[in-house]
């Protein structure tokens with residue numbers, strides 16, 4: 509076998525292995541949820557941990573499909589060259605050893621946080637919809653796999669399942685052959701789950717607002733204010749208690765150019781809200797809308813600060 513063919517077959521094996529594991533873990537977690545989960549079964553941790561691995565592997569399968577080097581934090585220079593210019597490589601190199609090392613995880617691969625960053629860049633239109641759920645999974649993954657999860661609301665389990673199905677759907681739409689012949693089972697149950705997750709959103713928001721209203725009635729004194737300096741957080745007035753609340757999401761720049769000028773506008777795409785005073789929590793962009801908060805906020809008043817920070821970053 510020629511060196512290019514050999515390299516191609518190693519990459520294909522690794523990508524296929526990741527795709528298979530991603531789907532196997534997803535089916536395992538989803539099936540456990542559909543068949544054995546109940547509030548008393550207390551198996552949330554297993555399901556959340558299994559699905560966290562699945563999401564990570566799905567994104568890794570995509571990255572490996574595009575460029576296997578994206579999968580690794582660091583690999584020897586010989587392998588970087590071999591992956592990018594296999595036809596230029598000498599025949600006399602320990603190729604079999606490299607294959608063994610790549611397949612036996614000798615080289616450290618990226619983790620879930622890096623996978624989430626890649627996902628956000630490759631699918632910017634999904635960031636607002638899935639951002640808060642991805643951050644939740646990032647915070648929870650290691651606890652689920654290496655420790656004990658604190659008492660969970662049923663919602664935390666549901667948002668993990670929702671995220672897994674949405675990530676699968678997003679990747680599959682972009683690259684229909686990404687998972688080869690490996691497929692999610694329980695399709696009807698997954699579909700039913702997705703529609704009930706949406707239906708229950710109205711109920712969740714209603715309950716969150718009622719609970720916040722009750723707590724707000726006991727708050728007295730001057731309006732509490734908060735100050736933050738971050739492009740992923742902004743302060744808004746809480747729709748329930750009127751104090752400052754934190755809106756989470758991301759700031760996006762948009763340039764409008766004509767012949768003479770360039771105008772920068774900044775938009776904040778919000779994906780969740782937390783008020784520490786009345787306890788209101790709205791957990792995704794649709795919940796924000798239901799709670800009366802516009803998930804798309806204009807932040808153009810900070811354009812000068814944005815430009816200043818960008819020019820500082822570029823000068824490094």
Ligand SMILES: [Zn+2]
Nearest residue numbers: 746749783786
């Ligand atoms: Zn509040």
